Amino acid sequence: MNTTAWRYWLKALLLVSLVALGPCALGQDNAAEQDTSATLEEDAGRELLQALAEANFREKEAAIDAIAASGDTRARGWLESFAEGKLAQVKDSGDIVVILANRGRQWPVADALTMEEAGEVSRRELDRVAINNRLRGHLDSTLALLDLRVDDPAQRLIAAKALLGDVDTEVVESLSELAQNESDPEVAAALTQAIAIHRLEQGDSAAVADLAGSLNGQVRAALMQASRSEDAMVADAASAALADIEQSLKLNRAAETLYFGLSLGSVLVLAAIGLAITFGVMGVINMAHGELIMLGAYTTWAMQQLLPGQPGLALLLAIPAGFLVAALVGVAIERGVIQFLKGRPLETLLATFGVSLILQQLVRTLISPLNRTVVTPEWMSGSLIINDALSLTLNRLYVLGFAVLVFAALMLVMRRTRLGLEVRAVTQNRAMARSMGIRATRVDILTFALGSGVAGLAGVALSQLTNVGPNLGQNYIIDSFMVVVFGGVGNLWGTLVAGLSLGVINQVLEPWAGAVLAKILVLVFIILFIQKRPRGLFPQKGRAAEG
Amino acid sequence: MMTSRHWLARPFSERSTLTFLAVLCGAMALVVLANLLPADHPLHVSTYTVTLLGKYLCYALLAVAVDLVWGYLGILSLGHGAFFALGGYAMGMYLMRQIGDRGVYGDPLLPDFMVFLDWDSLPWYWLGFDMPGVAFAMVLLAPGLLALVFGFLAFRSRVTGVYLSIITQALTFALMLAFFRNEMGFGGNNGLTDFKELLGFDLSADSTRLGLFIASGVALALGFLLCRAIVVSKLGRVCVAVRDAESRTRFLGYRVERYQLFVFVVSAMLAGVAGALYVPQVGIINPSEFSPLFSIEIVVWVALGGRATLYGAVIGALAVNYAKSVFTGIMPEAWLFALGALFVLVTVLLPQGIAGLLSRRRQHDDAPNNMAVKQEATP
Numbered sequence: 001m002n003t004t005a006w007r008y009w010l011k012a013l014l015l016v017s018l019v020a021l022g023p024c025a026l027g028q029d030n031a032a033e034q035d036t037s038a039t040l041e042e043d044a045g046r047e048l049l050q051a052l053a054e055a056n057f058r059e060k061e062a063a064i065d066a067i068a069a070s071g072d073t074r075a076r077g078w079l080e081s082f083a084e085g086k087l088a089q090v091k092d093s094g095d096i097v098v099i100l101a102n103r104g105r106q107w108p109v110a111d112a113l114t115m116e117e118a119g120e121v122s123r124r125e126l127d128r129v130a131i132n133n134r135l136r137g138h139l140d141s142t143l144a145l146l147d148l149r150v151d152d153p154a155q156r157l158i159a160a161k162a163l164l165g166d167v168d169t170e171v172v173e174s175l176s177e178l179a180q181n182e183s184d185p186e187v188a189a190a191l192t193q194a195i196a197i198h199r200l201e202q203g204d205s206a207a208v209a210d211l212a213g214s215l216n217g218q219v220r221a222a223l224m225q226a227s228r229s230e231d232a233m234v235a236d237a238a239s240a241a242l243a244d245i246e247q248s249l250k251l252n253r254a255a256e257t258l259y260f261g262l263s264l265g266s267v268l269v270l271a272a273i274g275l276a277i278t279f280g281v282m283g284v285i286n287m288a289h290g291e292l293i294m295l296g297a298y299t300t301w302a303m304q305q306l307l308p309g310q311p312g313l314a315l316l317l318a319i320p321a322g323f324l325v326a327a328l329v330g331v332a333i334e335r336g337v338i339q340f341l342k343g344r345p346l347e348t349l350l351a352t353f354g355v356s357l358i359l360q361q362l363v364r365t366l367i368s369p370l371n372r373t374v375v376t377p378e379w380m381s382g383s384l385i386i387n388d389a390l391s392l393t394l395n396r397l398y399v400l401g402f403a404v405l406v407f408a409a410l411m412l413v414m415r416r417t418r419l420g421l422e423v424r425a426v427t428q429n430r431a432m433a434r435s436m437g438i439r440a441t442r443v444d445i446l447t448f449a450l451g452s453g454v455a456g457l458a459g460v461a462l463s464q465l466t467n468v469g470p471n472l473g474q475n476y477i478i479d480s481f482m483v484v485v486f487g488g489v490g491n492l493w494g495t496l497v498a499g500l501s502l503g504v505i506n507q508v509l510e511p512w513a514g515a516v517l518a519k520i521l522v523l524v525f526i527i528l529f530i531q532k533r534p535r536g537l538f539p540q541k542g543r544a545a546e547g
Numbered sequence: 548m549m550t551s552r553h554w555l556a557r558p559f560s561e562r563s564t565l566t567f568l569a570v571l572c573g574a575m576a577l578v579v580l581a582n583l584l585p586a587d588h589p590l591h592v593s594t595y596t597v598t599l600l601g602k603y604l605c606y607a608l609l610a611v612a613v614d615l616v617w618g619y620l621g622i623l624s625l626g627h628g629a630f631f632a633l634g635g636y637a638m639g640m641y642l643m644r645q646i647g648d649r650g651v652y653g654d655p656l657l658p659d660f661m662v663f664l665d666w667d668s669l670p671w672y673w674l675g676f677d678m679p680g681v682a683f684a685m686v687l688l689a690p691g692l693l694a695l696v697f698g699f700l701a702f703r704s705r706v707t708g709v710y711l712s713i714i715t716q717a718l719t720f721a722l723m724l725a726f727f728r729n730e731m732g733f734g735g736n737n738g739l740t741d742f743k744e745l746l747g748f749d750l751s752a753d754s755t756r757l758g759l760f761i762a763s764g765v766a767l768a769l770g771f772l773l774c775r776a777i778v779v780s781k782l783g784r785v786c787v788a789v790r791d792a793e794s795r796t797r798f799l800g801y802r803v804e805r806y807q808l809f810v811f812v813v814s815a816m817l818a819g820v821a822g823a824l825y826v827p828q829v830g831i832i833n834p835s836e837f838s839p840l841f842s843i844e845i846v847v848w849v850a851l852g853g854r855a856t857l858y859g860a861v862i863g864a865l866a867v868n869y870a871k872s873v874f875t876g877i878m879p880e881a882w883l884f885a886l887g888a889l890f891v892l893v894t895v896l897l898p899q900g901i902a903g904l905l906s907r908r909r910q911h912d913d914a915p916n917n918m919a920v921k922q923e924a925t926p
Contacts, residue, residue, distance in 0.1 A: 344894075346708070349709060350890050351895060354886070355890075357887035358883070481716075526717065527718060530704070530714055
C-alpha cells in the first residue's frame, strides 16, 4: 500500500507539472480539481476491484454486486472487461489493469481506474481475474439491471429490449420493481414483456395477454415455443396470440415493400422527370440525360471535397450547384448539337448518345474511373423506427420527399409561370407561338436548361443512395425513358404515376423473382404495355398528340 | 433498270452492285493469296490479321442488315446487337456440344459451366444442338422468331420512330440482363467459349480460319445481294414509301405493318448469320454483345458510311472497326472520345455519310440514294 501511494503522488506531481507548463491557466485549475475528485473515487474503486480480483468464485458474486451498487460511472466498464476476461492484476504492484490486446509476450494494458494506457506488461506478470460460466450469467443480468438504472430513457429501452427472452428467476423480482417505477412507457412495456416471456416459460398462460400484438422476434420465438407446450391452455393462448402477430407482421411487411417501392419509384421519378420535360414536352430525345444526372452526383462529391467536415452543408449547397452545372451543360448540348438536328429525332438520339460517351469518358479521365464516396450527413443517416418489424431508412425518406418537392416545383413552373405558358405554346404550335411574339429559340434553351437542371437535382439525390461513378447515368437512362414512355409522353403527372408504380411493381416482384428477373419482367411488361397503349398511361389528346 | 428477270437476279444489272462485288472479291482474293505466301515474305498477311478482317466482314454484314431496316424502312433498331448475339449463341451452343469430353471436366454430354453449376442433365433447349443442321437452322430461327414476335406486336400497334428505338433498346437491355443470369443455362457472365472444332475442322488451324474468313466474305456478298434484291423489288419501293410517308402509304391501301414485319425479320436473320460467323472467329460469345452500347455503335457505322446505300454500311463498319482496333491499341482512353465525337460529327455535319460524299461528287442517279435526302419529310 505504501509503495503504491508513493507511486501515485509521483504521478500526480508529474501531471501537475505538465499542466503548469501548459499555456492555459484556466484549464490548469480545472484539471487539478478533476484530479482530486478522481483521487477519492479511485481509492474506493481500487478497493472494489481488488476485492473482486482476490475473492474466490463464491465470494465474487458479492464483489460484483458491490461494484454494481457502488454507483461508480466506471463500474459498467469494469464489469464488461471482467465478463470478457480482460481484467487482470499486476502481480507485484497489485494494480488492476485492463488488457488491451493479448498477442505476443508483452501485452499492452490500461489502468483500470483511469483507463489511461499504462504501457506493456509481460504476460507472466499478469494474473487474470478468473471467471466461470455461472459468474458470466450473473454478470449479464447484473449488467442489464445496471443499464436499466441509467438516466437516458433511450439507453434504458435498449437494455430492456436486450432482456427479452433473457430473464432468469433471480432478476425477475428486481425487474418487476423496476417496471413498476419506470417513468417511460416504452421501457415499461418492454420490461413487462421481458417478464411475461419468463412467466410464459414457467407455464403461466395469463402472461400471453402481456405479449399479444408485439412484433418483437424474441416475443414471437417465445410464443412459438409456448404454442408447442404440453399445457393445452398455454398452447391455445399462445397460438391465438401468434396468429394475430403473424397477421400484423404481414401488414408490416407489405408496408415495407410499399415503402421500398415508393423509394425506388421516387428515384425513377427524379431521374425521369427532367426527361419528361426535354423529351416529353419539347420532343427532344436526349440520351445524355443520364450523364447530366451523373454530373449532379459529381457536383455533390465536389462540394463535399470543397467543404471538408461539413457534409450536410455541402449537400444542401450541392442542390443549387448541381442544378446549375447540369443546366449549363444541358444548354451547351442544346446549342452545340441539338439545335442543328431539329425535327430529326433519330439523329438527335445518335448525336446525344455520342455526347454521353464523351461526358462519361471525360469524368473517367479527369476524375477517376473508380467510384467516389459521397458522405451521408448525420441527419440523413439512420432510420425511423416505426415498430419492431418496420423501420424506414431516413435517406430514402428524404429522397422521397425531395422527389415530391421537385415534382411540385416543376408543376408550378409549367402551370403557373410565364415560361411554362410559353413552353406549352411553343410545343403545341411553334409557328403560331412565334407569330404571337414568343421567342421560340429562347424558350427552347430555357426549357432544355430546366430539364437538364432537374437531372442534376436527381444526381444530387442519387449520390445519397448509390455509388457515384462514371456509369451512374448509364444505369438510369433506359429506366428513365421507360418511365416517360409508360406514363405518356408530354404528361408530367403520367411520369409521376408511372415512376412510382414501376418502383412498387419492381419491389413486389423482387422477393418472388429475384432482383434481376424482376427488372427483366418489368421491362417486358412495359414493352408489352406499349404495344397495347402506344401513347402510354395518360396519352395526350387533341392536336398536340399529332406532333 | 426494271427488267423482267427473276427478282433475285435483278441486282446483277446494277453497276454499283457489280462494282461492290468486284471490289469485295478482289480484296478477299488478295488477302487469301497474301496469307498463303510464306511467312517471311514482305507481303505476307498473318492469320491473326485474316481473322481480324473476317471479324470486320461479319460486322459489315450486320451493318448491311441494320441499313436495310433503317435506311429503307426508317426503323432505327437499337436491338440488332441482340439478333447478332442470338445467332452467335446458337452457333456457340453447337460449338459447345462439339467439345464433347475434351472440356476441363471431361463430361461427355454437359458443357463445363453446367458441370460447374452441378446440373445433372442438359436443359431441353440445348437438345439437338449437337447436330449442325439444327444449330444452323436455329441461327436463323432464334433471331427471326424474336423479330417476328416483337415486330408483330410493335408494328401492329403502329409503334414507330423514336418509341420503337427506345423499346428495341429496352429489349436488348432485358436480354442482356437475362443472359447474365447463370440460371438461364447460357454460361452466365462468362458466356460460351473454349471451342474446339467446327464441322470437324480444328478451329485453331490456319486453314479453318482462312475458310471462315472466306465464308464471312461470301455471306456478306450474298446478304448484300439479297438486300439489294429486296430494295429494287416492288416490295422495296413500298418500304421506301413507308419510310417517307407512312400514313400516306397506309391510306393508299398497303398493309404497312406486313412490309415492316417482313423486312425486319429478314434483317434480324441476316444479323443472326453475321453473329454465327463471328463467334467461331473470335472464339467466345458472352452477354456483352447484348449491351445497348454495341447496338447503337452498329447504327453509327451505318450513319458514317451513309444510310440507304448498303455499300455505305459496309464502308462504315470497316472504317469504324479498323479505327477502333488502331485506337484501342495505341491509346484506349481516347477511343470513347473518338467514338462519341464520331456520333456527333456524323449526324450534324455528315448526314449522308461517306457514301453521300461519294455520290455528291459523281452526281449518282441511283433512286434510293436521292430518296434518302428527303427521308425526314415525314408528315
